[in-house]
Amino acid sequence: xxxxxxxxxxxxxxxxxxxxxxxxxxxxxxxxxxxxxxxxxxxxxxxxxxxxxxxxxxxxxxxxxxxxxxxxxxxxxxxxxxxxxxxxxxxxxxxxxxxxxxxxxxxxxxxxxxxxxxxxxxxxxxxxxxxxxxxxxxxxxxxxxx
Amino acid sequence: xxxxxxxxxxxxxxxxxxxxxxxxxxxxxxxxxxxxxxxxxxxxxxxxxxxxxxxxxxxxxxxxxxxxxxxxxxxxxxxxxxxxxxxxxxxxxxxxxxxxxxxxxxxxxxxxxxxxxxxxxxxxxxxxxxxxxxxxxxxxxxxxxxxxxxxxxxxxxxxxxxxxxxxxxxxxxxxxxxxxxxxxxxxxxxxxxxxxxxxxxxxxxxxxxxxxxxxxxxxxxxxxxxxxxxxxxxxxxxxxxxxxxxxxxxxxxxxxxxxxxxxxxxxxxxxxxxxxxxxxxxxxxxxxxxxxxxxxxxxxxxxxxxxxxxxxxxxxxxxxxxxxxxxxxxxxxxxxxxxxxxxxxxxxxxxxxxxxxxxxxxxxxxxxxxxxxxxxxxxxxxxxxxxxxxxxxxxxxxxxxxxxxxxxxxxxxxxxxxxxxxxxxxxxxxxxxxxxxxxxxxxxxxxxxxxxxxxxxxxxxxxxxxxxxxxxxxxxxxxxxxxxxxxxxxxxxxxxxxxxxxxxxxxxxxxxxxxxxxxxxxxxxxxxxxxxxxxxxxxxxxxxxxxxxxxxxxxxxxxxxxxxxxxxxxxxxxxxxxxxxxxxxxxxxxxxxxxxxxxxxxxxxxxxxxxxxxxxxxxxxxxxxxxxxx
Amino acid sequence: xxxxxxxxxxxxxxxxxxxxxxxxxxxxxxxxxxxxxxxxxxxxxxxxxxxxxxxxxxxxxxxxxxxxxxxxxxxxxxxxxxxxxxxxxxxxxxxxxxxxxxxxxxxxxxxxxxxxxxxxxxxxxxxxxxxxxxxxxxxxxxxxxxxxxxxxxxxxxxxxxxxxxxxxxxxxxxxxxxxxxxxxxxxxxxxxxxxxx
Ligand SMILES: Cc1cc2nc3c(=O)[nH]c(=O)nc-3n(C[C@H](O)[C@H](O)[C@H](O)COP(=O)(O)OP(=O)(O)OC[C@H]3O[C@@H](n4cnc5c(N)ncnc54)[C@H](O)[C@@H]3O)c2cc1C
Ligand code: SF4
Ligand code: SF4
Numbered sequence: 001x002x003x004x005x006x007x008x009x010x011x012x013x014x015x016x017x018x019x020x021x022x023x024x025x026x027x028x029x030x031x032x033x034x035x036x037x038x039x040x041x042x043x044x045x046x047x048x049x050x051x052x053x054x055x056x057x058x059x060x061x062x063x064x065x066x067x068x069x070x071x072x073x074x075x076x077x078x079x080x081x082x083x084x085x086x087x088x089x090x091x092x093x094x095x096x097x098x099x100x101x102x103x104x105x106x107x108x109x110x111x112x113x114x115x116x117x118x119x120x121x122x123x124x125x126x127x128x129x130x131x132x133x134x135x136x137x138x139x140x141x142x143x144x145x146x
Numbered sequence: 147x148x149x150x151x152x153x154x155x156x157x158x159x160x161x162x163x164x165x166x167x168x169x170x171x172x173x174x175x176x177x178x179x180x181x182x183x184x185x186x187x188x189x190x191x192x193x194x195x196x197x198x199x200x201x202x203x204x205x206x207x208x209x210x211x212x213x214x215x216x217x218x219x220x221x222x223x224x225x226x227x228x229x230x231x232x233x234x235x236x237x238x239x240x241x242x243x244x245x246x247x248x249x250x251x252x253x254x255x256x257x258x259x260x261x262x263x264x265x266x267x268x269x270x271x272x273x274x275x276x277x278x279x280x281x282x283x284x285x286x287x288x289x290x291x292x293x294x295x296x297x298x299x300x301x302x303x304x305x306x307x308x309x310x311x312x313x314x315x316x317x318x319x320x321x322x323x324x325x326x327x328x329x330x331x332x333x334x335x336x337x338x339x340x341x342x343x344x345x346x347x348x349x350x351x352x353x354x355x356x357x358x359x360x361x362x363x364x365x366x367x368x369x370x371x372x373x374x375x376x377x378x379x380x381x382x383x384x385x386x387x388x389x390x391x392x393x394x395x396x397x398x399x400x401x402x403x404x405x406x407x408x409x410x411x412x413x414x415x416x417x418x419x420x421x422x423x424x425x426x427x428x429x430x431x432x433x434x435x436x437x438x439x440x441x442x443x444x445x446x447x448x449x450x451x452x453x454x455x456x457x458x459x460x461x462x463x464x465x466x467x468x469x470x471x472x473x474x475x476x477x478x479x480x481x482x483x484x485x486x487x488x489x490x491x492x493x494x495x496x497x498x499x500x501x502x503x504x505x506x507x508x509x510x511x512x513x514x515x516x517x518x519x520x521x522x523x524x525x526x527x528x529x530x531x532x533x534x535x536x537x538x539x540x541x542x543x544x545x546x547x548x549x550x551x552x553x554x555x556x557x558x559x560x561x562x563x564x565x566x567x568x569x570x571x572x573x574x575x576x577x578x579x580x581x582x583x584x585x586x587x588x589x590x591x592x593x594x595x596x597x598x599x600x601x602x603x604x605x606x607x608x609x610x611x612x613x614x615x616x617x618x619x620x621x622x623x624x625x626x627x628x629x630x631x632x633x634x635x636x637x638x639x640x641x642x643x644x645x646x647x648x649x650x651x652x653x654x655x656x657x658x659x660x661x662x663x664x665x666x667x668x669x670x671x672x673x674x675x676x677x678x679x680x681x682x683x684x685x686x687x688x689x690x691x692x693x694x695x696x697x698x699x700x701x702x703x704x705x706x707x708x709x710x711x712x713x714x715x716x717x718x719x720x721x722x723x724x725x726x727x728x729x730x731x732x733x734x735x736x737x738x739x740x741x742x743x744x745x746x747x748x749x750x751x752x753x754x755x756x757x758x759x760x761x762x763x764x765x766x767x768x769x770x771x772x773x774x775x776x
Numbered sequence: 777x778x779x780x781x782x783x784x785x786x787x788x789x790x791x792x793x794x795x796x797x798x799x800x801x802x803x804x805x806x807x808x809x810x811x812x813x814x815x816x817x818x819x820x821x822x823x824x825x826x827x828x829x830x831x832x833x834x835x836x837x838x839x840x841x842x843x844x845x846x847x848x849x850x851x852x853x854x855x856x857x858x859x860x861x862x863x864x865x866x867x868x869x870x871x872x873x874x875x876x877x878x879x880x881x882x883x884x885x886x887x888x889x890x891x892x893x894x895x896x897x898x899x900x901x902x903x904x905x906x907x908x909x910x911x912x913x914x915x916x917x918x919x920x921x922x923x924x925x926x927x928x929x930x931x932x933x934x935x936x937x938x939x940x941x942x943x944x945x946x947x948x949x950x951x952x953x954x955x956x957x958x959x960x961x962x963x964x965x966x967x968x969x970x971x972x973x
Contacts, residue, residue: 006965006966006969008962008965013817014813014817014851016813018404018413019426019816031968031969032969034961034962034965034966036958036961036962038936038953038958039934039935039936039949039951040935040936040937042903042905042935042936042937042940043935043936043937043939043940044940045939045940045955045958046940047955047959048955048958048959048962051959051962051963052962052966055962055963055966055967056966056969057962057966069851069853070851070905071813071849071851071935072849072851072905072906072933072935072937073849073850073851073852073905073906074905075903075905075935075937078902078903078905078937079903079937079940082903082940082941107402107404107415108287108402108403108404108405110404110405110406110407110413111406111407111408285857331859335803335859336859337859337860337861338856338859338861372803372804372805373803397806398805398806398810399805399806399807399859400807400810401806401807401808401809401810401811401854401857402810402811415810416806416807416810417806417807417809417810417823417825418806419804419805419806419825422809422823422826423820424809424810424815424816424820425810
């Protein structure tokens with residue numbers, strides 16, 4: 001069965017979304033997208049992403065504050081460094097880098113998140129479904145396999 | 147304007163700039179650059195045929211670039227004189243205008259800029275102000291969002307002679323906006339851009355709101371402000387009227403404007419300070435009341451006219467309260483916003499005052515100047531003694547009042563230009579200049595008198611006439627307590643505080659010396675303080691090297707309003723003296739005396755100084771004797 | 777002219793701390809408040825302008841109890857916007873440090889270390905944006921005196937960056953979600969989208 005691309009959206013809760021945009025993300029996200037709201041992009045445990053990948057998500061969007069506008073001074077920058085390494089790993093196991101997108105938003109970018117998601121979706125659709133990885137089981141952050 | 151142009155004794159020169167100013171009050175020689183219009187003014191009858199046939203359209207700066215004009219143009223239909231002008235930067239040389247002008251033959255592409263020299267008695271500067279460009283303020287999105295406009299654009303859009311004939315439309319879709327926000331203090335009262343208040347924007351934003359409301363009572367206008375300033379007669383009543391008409395006022399400076407990308411409507415984010423609540427409100431159009439700033443060429447004009455600038459860049463008046471329309475240079479006056487932002491009533495008042503001040507000069511055959519002018523002893527000038535004028539005095543003079551016509555001729559002071567700061571007198575390495583009423587001999591006599599008795603306990607304070615002297619005065623009238631060992635000595639400017647005076651004070655055994663004057667931006671003599679400050683820092687280094695105790699020589703800039711500072715500085719200086727045991731202090735003074743005398747070798751040779759010494763010796767003698775007998 | 781209270785006013789205490797110097801320059805324009813994300817994301821009482829006012833008006837207790845004092849994360853969105861160039865988070869930090877000195881407790885859910893599992897690798901120390909974590913020699917039940925991570929309650933702002941990097945899930949902020957709930961959520965969603973596992 002051909003499904004729509006499945007996209008996991010990780011959002012920092014301070015994200016500089018304008019009110020209507022935040023309402024849209026909170027309440028009207030299409031079912032093919034899943035929102036994970038965290039205090040900071042720095043709070044994203046790489047294993048969350050790995051789980052999404054393992055579970056078959058076709059694309060991952062990480063949306064946070066502009067580098068110099070992090071709510072926690074520089075949580076996002078410190079995170080970025082970590083994610084960068086992690087992306088190398090994803091690349092290595094065969095999950096294309098272009099399936100992960102960072103979106104830095106500013107309050108003045110009204111309506112941009114919708115556009116970004118639509119644009120990302122069409123791009124993922126072009127790439128097709130993500131490769132089925134060898135293991136398809138949950139990875140719990142505690143380190144044990146479920 | 148038309149009246150002025152027709153007046154037999156008023157000569158209006160448009161498209162003309164001042165290139166050079168020479169001479170002095172009553173006798174200025176002014177070079178004007180009359181720029182080429184490529185139209186012969188006497189032949190043009192203002193019919194506008196050239197503009198009609200001109201194929202080139204460029205934005206019209208007079209309409210804030212909201213409407214086009216031709217390359218052959220007048221900026222507005224009421225231009226005075228109504229003479230067309232060809233913008234050669236835009237012109238493609240098709241010469242259609244020449245044909246259209248026909249028999250009048252008014253168009254002349256061979257015209258060039260003309261330099262004209264005029265004899266001028268007095269000058270009034272009325273170059274006005276310019277506008278802060280809000281596009282540097284990212285948060286308001288000006289130049290990114292089409293419906294965010296500036297107040298000047300608003301003035302054109304609701305003007306019946308403007309590009310829309312007074313029909314207010316918004317740029318994104320040419321519709322009439324129904325909900326408008328005006329934002330005050332854009333770039334003013336803002337330490338990031340212009341810290342000062344622009345004076346008139348509160349009022350014109352109320353004016354524009356009332357105008358728009360009169361034209362269409364249904365428009366909804368909110369004015370965002372930090373404070374509304376309505377300080378003149380009738381202004382508060384005007385503000386009341388705006389409230390009565392239903393114009394909304396919200397205290398709170400918006401932090402952000404965002405735009406709906408589809409409708410181009412704008413959302414203004416602000417805290418309503420009274421409620422303590424953050425609001426995001428939607429508007430069709432937003433007007434930014436941008437700050438008034440000095441003209442971009444204000445620095446250039448100030449050096450051409452030889453007038454000073456206040457800290458914000460505006461032209462500086464002679465005295466903020468007593469002579470607000472006079473410049474520090476005699477014969478140059480200010481009118482209007484060039485001296486600081488002001489509205490039309492104040493500009494007109496200042497203009498009238500300036501013209502009556504100027505006519506005093508034109509009416510009289512002679513002109514009273516300050517009596518404290520500088521005088522050169524030509525026989526001492528290095529031009530005479532060594533055949534080469536060093537030129538230090540000419541460089542020091544803030545007014546350019548010293549002429550050195552050739553290296554071999556001694557310096558000459560143009561008395562009418564001299565304001566008597568004494569910078570040249572103190573700077574001259576040959577002691578070849580003196581200042582009337584403040585001669586070296588006079589000051590020396592005062593110094594010797596105040597240091598006659600127990601000099602090591604005394605603090606000799608050099609104060610400038612305009613600031614630190616006033617500061618000391620204020621300290622006295624406010625009954626601030628300060629050291630009773632202070633002995634004040636007045637000169638006109640810190641620039642007059644000669645190094646010789648300071649050395650002589652220490653040679654006479656002074657405990658401490660204070661070197662005080664105005665803050666740099668307050669200097670009464672344009673750049674006098676800078677000269678004084680440079681000299682003072684040189685002295686500080688010298689005394690430091692000599693091994694003088696820190697704090698025995700102190701440099702402070704104290705304004706006439708800082709009585710408390712004057713008292714504090716003196717008390718601190720007293721504390722320094724109190725901290726040194728008397729024997730050590732006396733030993734230090736004695737130790738440094740030979741060094742001071744060495745540096746003073748030439749001083750007794752200054753005309754009048756020897757006599758002053760002899761005379762004051764008698765005085766000093768008398769003072770000490772009087773004590774003994776008493 | 778000498779008043780007893782001069783020098784002991786709350787505002788003088790705040791001004792004496794680096795960062796708090798310019799508090800009295802505030803002219804209450806409200807720019808900082810409408811810039812602030814904390815205020816807009818569910819803390820309507822959060823108001824830096826008002827806190828600055830409390831400092832100026834000598835309202836010490838009110839300032840210490842204000843949520844603004846404790847919730848400001850020093851993101852400094854307001855600092856570049858303030859027309860008076862006041863480093864607002866610096867002032868708030870000064871108030872907070874005075875409050876800590878006066879034995880006030882933070883209202884943040886600060887990070888907690890599981891002393892039994894922490895291996896003192898130092899990853900969290902490296903990533904903490906507030907430099908709130910230090911490796912300190914501590915006496916731990918069953919493990920003796922060992923080096924483990926310890927959180928400064930006055931500095932931690934509960935961002936959770938530490939729990940994202942901890943390899944042994946030994947540090948974390950009490951949050952409304954857990955690692956498991958996030959993973960569970962992801963898998964449930966993916967399965968509902970018709971993925972065969
Ligand atoms: C949007 C707006 C609305 C306003 N509305 C009102 C109002 O309703 N009521 C009110 O009382 N005030 C109002 N004001 C204030 C008013 O504009 C000023 O008070 C007034 O313009 C000052 O007059 P001025 O002659 O000093 O300067 P300006 O009007 O600025 O005139 C200066 C002139 O000098 C010329 N010039 C500049 N440099 C040179 C040079 N080097 N050589 C030759 N010429 C030069 C300029 O081209 C200009 O024509 C408003 C201001 C603004 C910005
Ligand atoms: S006049 Fe009013 S709007 Fe203009 S800078 Fe001053 S306070 Fe702001
Ligand atoms: S932005 Fe600055 S001046 Fe305005 S209220 Fe905040 S601290 Fe005060």
